[in-house]
Amino acid sequence: MPLIIKAPPLPLVFLLMIHGVSSADWGVSYSTSHICVLKNSSVIMNCTYTYPTRYQITNVLWTKGAVKEDVDPPDLSKDPEYSQRLQYLGDKQQNCTIRLSHVTLKDSHMYYFRFITDKYKWIGKPGVTLAVTDLQVESPERVTEGDSVGLTCKSSCTLTDRATFIWYRNSQPLTTGIIGNQLDLWRVSREDTGRYSCGVDGHSYISPAVYLNIRYPPVNPVISISPSGEIVSGDSVTLICSSDSNPPAEIYWYKGRTFVGSGRIFSISKISSDDSGEYTCISINDHGEKYSDAVTLNVMYPPRNVSVLINGSGETVSGDSVTLICSSDSNPPALNFSWFKENESSAVGSGQSFSALQSGRLYCQAHNQHGSQRSDAVTVTVHHGAGMNVIVIAATSGGLFIIIIIIIIFIIQKKRKNRRSVIHEYENDSPRTGTYAALDLKSRSSDVYNTLTTVHPRPALHQSGSIEYENP
Structure with missing residues (x-):
């Protein structure tokens, strides 16, 4: 779109004194002496000129830069840099207006209009100053x-x-x-x-x-754990703190309240259960600081520190057994336990507790989904004696020998009653006064009689104090 100059005209007339010619009859007038236009736009330079009517115009042109005496200035319409952009809108009578299109910063110059008659040449100085911005x-x-x-x-x-x-x-x-x-x-x-x-x-x-560039403090730092999902002991884990701030914030890492590192990325190679806990990052720049929400690293690991514990005070009563308990440290907690006799491949029991009834060296094995571990063996010794059973357990763990002796005394039978009380019992139970008197001898059969004689034999007392039974 052509740029129309609307400023009030400021006529500038260059008068060239020519011998025998009135200067009032010759001149060039520009509508403005200074034009400021925007780069890549079009500009119109409004211009009129006068000359005596008895002369005939043979040529009109626009030129730029310094004009030297007795040197014909260049015609811009023939300059390759202008020929495609310069359009003469005037005529060869009075109007000398031009349009210059697609102006560039290099087009900033002073421009002049020049006309030639059949006898004289005229140039309008000073011209129009064009500034391109x-x-x-x-x-x-x-x-x-x-x-x-x-x-x-x-x-x-x-x-x-x-x-x-x-x-x-x-x-x-x-x-x-x-x-x-x-x-x-x-x-x-x-x-x-x-x-x-x-x-x-x-x-x-x-x-x-x-x-x-608008600067602002950190906002809502966030920790995306890699890899995601379950973390197992021995894995490599990376924590990344994403923080929106300007300028970029410094990042610091804490486990609980303990400083553990700095930088946007915090890596743990071969993670262990000791690395479990809550982690936070703090984002700090010149305009403030912000803590992230805590994330929890829950490191899974197979059973370890498996050992056998003895349950109870060590004293048992006849008919009881010694209970062994399998203890382990694991994440998640071990749920499967197996009991073995040393040098035997088949399990002799299962469950976290086991009742030992026989002698031998026993150990337990704890299992979770990440692995298993066995304990040291303990020795269980069962002694069988007349009137009592003795169970001895020797537990070995970490070079420390703990010997627990549990003596269980079972009374197999009561003492026989003293001699006089036994005699008194059987004397009072004479066949003539008790059992036999209740029988109907007429109706008795030999089977019934034989049974009675077997059940109630007559005791005989010997000098030694022992009792013998004899048939009547």
Whole structure:
């Protein structure tokens, strides 16, 4: 779109004193002496000229730069840099207006109009000064969230035409905060961060973009554990702290309240159960700090420190057994336990507790989904004696010998009653006074009789004090 110069005309007439010619009859008039236009736009230089009517115009042209006496200046219409962009809009009578399209910064010069008659040559000096400008966005060097900011669209000269400025953020036009060539941003936030550029309504040229870097404290640091899912002892684990901040924050890692490292990435190679716990990262920059939520590392591991414990005081009563308990440290806790006799491949029992009834060296084996481990063996010795059983257990663990002796005395039979009480019992139970008197001898059979004589034999007392039974 051509740029129409609307400034009031300021006629400048260059008068060349020629002997015998009135200067009032010769001249070139420009509508303005200075024009400021935007890069890549079109400019119109309005121009008129006068000469005595008795002369005939043979040639008209525009030229630029310094004009030397007695040297014909170059014709811009024949210059390759201008020939495709310069259009003569005037005539060979009075109008000398031209249009110059797609102006560049190199087009900034003083331009002159020159006409030639059949007898004289005339050049309009001084000419029109053309200044071509681009646009630059001027912004503060340091902006913090919450500040109010003004951006200015600047040019190297004041545009001749009345300009309506347009602002863009990330190439999208803005509709608020525009006052003249300035963009006002009130209480900026991180959402206002972006690339800002400006232009003039009606022109395609847009300024180079300037990045508005809004600084703000860290916000909501987050820990994405890699690998995700179950963590097993021996794995390599990486913790990554993602934090939104400007400028980028320094990252520090804590396990509980203990500092363990720095940097956005915290790696643990060959993780162990000692690394289990709650981890947090803290994000710090010049504008503040923020803690992340804690994440828990729960390290799984197979059973370890498996041992056999003896349950009870060590004293048992006849008919009881000694209970052995299998203890282990594992994550998750071991749920499967097997009991073995040493040098035997088949299990003799299962479960966390085991009742030992026989002599031998026994050990337990604890299992979870990550592995198993066996304990040291303990020795169980069962002694069988008349009137009592003695069970001796020797437990060995870590070079320390613990001997637990549990003596269980079972009374197999009661003492026989003393001699006089036994005699008295059987004397009172004479067949003539008790059992036999109740029988009907007429109806008795030999079977019944034989049974009675077997059940109640007559005791005989010997001198030695022992009792014999004899049949009647």
